[in-house]
Amino acid sequence: MYDVREYLTKNYASNVTVEFEQVVEEDEKVWLYDNYERIMNTTEVSDQEKTKALQLLVRAEQMELFLQKRFATHKRYSSEGSEALVVALNALIAEASTGDAGIDSAVLGMPHRGRLATLVVLNDYPMRNLLYKVAGNNDMPVELKERIDDIPTHIAVSNSKKFDTATGSLKSQNKKVSFTMVHNPSHLES
Numbered sequence: 001m002y003d004v005r006e007y008l009t010k011n012y013a014s015n016v017t018v019e020f021e022q023v024v025e026e027d028e029k030v031w032l033y034d035n036y037e038r039i040m041n042t043t044e045v046s047d048q049e050k051t052k053a054l055q056l057l058v059r060a061e062q063m064e065l066f067l068q069k070r071f072a073t074h075k076r077y078s079s080e081g082s083e084a085l086v087v088a089l090n091a092l093i094a095e096a097s098t099g100d101a102g103i104d105s106a107v108l109g110m111p112h113r114g115r116l117a118t119l120v121v122l123n124d125y126p127m128r129n130l131l132y133k134v135a136g137n138n139d140m141p142v143e144l145k146e147r148i149d150d151i152p153t154h155i156a157v158s159n160s161k162k163f164d165t166a167t168g169s170l171k172s173q174n175k176k177v178s179f180t181m182v183h184n185p186s187h188l189e190s
Contacts, residue, residue, distance in 0.1 A: 011040050048166035053087045055167065060086045060117040063127070067116070071134050077112035077153055085114050086121050094163040097175045105178040112153040112184065123179055125157050156183040 012018070018036050023029040060083040067074070089108070096103045110118065119125040133152040158180040 011037055016040070046166060051167045052090075052165055056086050056090055056121060057083050059121045063117055063120055067134065070131075074134055077115065082114050083117065086118055089118065089122055090163055091165050093177055093179065094165045094174060097163055097177045098173050102173075102175045103177060104175050105180070107180045107182060109182050110184065115153050115155075115181075115184065119155060119157060119181060123157055123159050123181055124161065125155070125159075130155075154184045155181075157181055 018032075020029050020032045020036075023032060064080055064083075093103075093106050096106070108118075116130060120127055120130055130152060133155065158178060160176050160178045162174050162176050163179075164174055
């Protein structure tokens, strides 16, 4: 027997839920709900995928905790509460880079909130470089008379690597992706 309550609880009141009511077009809204339910009812998350997601979450959270303790007064727009963004971006890029038709580059423009964790955890920006900037050091050479440097949350970086959602060996069909995070110009300059 089909239990509507069990179906709705599983899909909309368990660990994951969605909200599509803000979508105006009814056809689009139905498409979103149908595809969400299809994915929820057919996709099993492996232990390796869960482990990879946990590793990314822990790295992002530990980095934020370290920065909070070490640089308590530095404005850094932490990802606190939105660490799952790193996992979601990793999954999106991994999925998009799968197979022959997969992407080989991705460009991300994002706001300040969570940017530092994304730089370090997902785009492999060296933590020592970030700490150098957060400590107030200037990347511009002293010889320059007008040394205008920017803040850490505006850093741009590009890296090439394989993205995967599972721990252990990378899926052979995943391409190497050139992942670029563009500069985040200050809204004050706009």
